[in-house]
Amino acid sequence: MQPDNQTIEMKKLLVILQMLLLGFSSCVIEPEKNNKTNADMEMEKAFTDTLNGEKVQMFRLSNKNGMSVTFSNYGATILSIQVPNKEGNEENVLLGYDSAKDLFAGKSYFGCIVGRYANRIANGKFTIDGQTFTAPQNNGINSLHGGVNSIDKQVWQVKQMNDAISFSIKIKDGENGYPGEMNLNVIYSLREDNSLVIDYAATTDKTTVINVTNHAYFNLTGNPSNTILDHDVMINASRYTPVDSTLIPTGELKSVKGTAFDFTTAKPIGKDIAASEQQLKYGLGYDHNFVLNSSDVKIPAVVVTEKTSGRKMEVFTTEPGVQFYTGNFLDGNEKGRGMAYQYRTGFCLETQHFPDSPNQPSFPTTMLKPGETWKSQTIYRFSTTK
Secondary structure, X not given: OOOOHHXXXXXXXXXXXXXXXXXXXXXXXXXXXXXXXXXXXXXXXXXXXXXXXXXXXXXXXXXXXXXXXXXXXEOOEEEEEEEEOOXXXXXXXXXXXXXXXXXXHOOOXXXXXXXXXXXXXXXXXXXXXXXXXXXXXXXXXXXXXXXXXXXXXXXXXEEEOOOEEXXXXXXOOOHHHOOOOEEEEEEEEEOOOOEEEEEEEEEEOOOEEOEOEEOOOEOOOOOOOOXXXXXXEEEOOOEEEOEOOOOOEOOOOEEOOOOOOOOOOOEEOOOOOOOOOHHHHHHOOOEEEEEOOOOXXXXXXXXXXXXXXXXXXXXXXXXXXXXXXXXXXXXXXXXXXXEEOOOOOOEEEEEEOOOOHHHOOOOOOOEEOOOOOEEEEEEXXXXXXX
């Protein structure tokens, strides 16, 4: 039976519709972009800018278990970490800013990579092979976090992969007084077990010193208007490095036993923070390097839990130390997330070699020579407890 004209016209129409649909499907937004919420798009817009002719952008990793992390290529900064609480509600557990311009103006190192020498160097001076080098004295008489306009204040190169983002930067020979042109690479990876993995690698063309870490401020309640004093902390460290009045280590590795610095058994941050110990007076609280008992990434260096949210954070690292800082210098001048960040509303766990190691021969070396590759790994793993 021959098809009638109406049937032929219907078939033609179906073919045209199929062609249109095929053409439309080739223009469909990629799944990752298509799944962005309005809040995601607003945040991305806020963190897109230009600095000295270089484009600053926001990047995002997410997994299937409710965790997502955003980054900026300015300072290789972690902008936010969204993780579920015990009820399954996802909240940001980082202190951070609201825009790229706020990030540029920030002074508290929220979430950025600091170096080439994180923490303090006494008087900004150190010696390599008999030659003295001078870094900027940007923390009283000492040098802090690599000096002025260091890698935390620069735009990095970026490469995004499925479950990881790679940031890299070339640090010039003589920049902030440090010898050697250094190539530094930092890779952030997000695992399905809600672990954020940070892999560091660096090379140099001249003998130099290196100590690089991330400077994230955490508040596991998800609301940084709350203090962090009720967070329970365990630090797997039997010793710490006492400091002088300028927060430079004295060289002693002191036992934590019988002191306010004993976190070998979990206790609230606020339990002993106001104890009448000279070290706490120097730091205005905890701002000290703890000598870790293990550098095995299978053994937690630090465990933090917060009862109201049920959140738990474990820190694993190959580094010999961790700087535990309790937001003692936050005073409301730094703003973000619709609020002014107040005293002790965030804590830092900066995995690292020890402060002032270039001037402390008994400390683990931070020397890096040509032909060598410095490598380090730190993992922040999030979960919940009932």
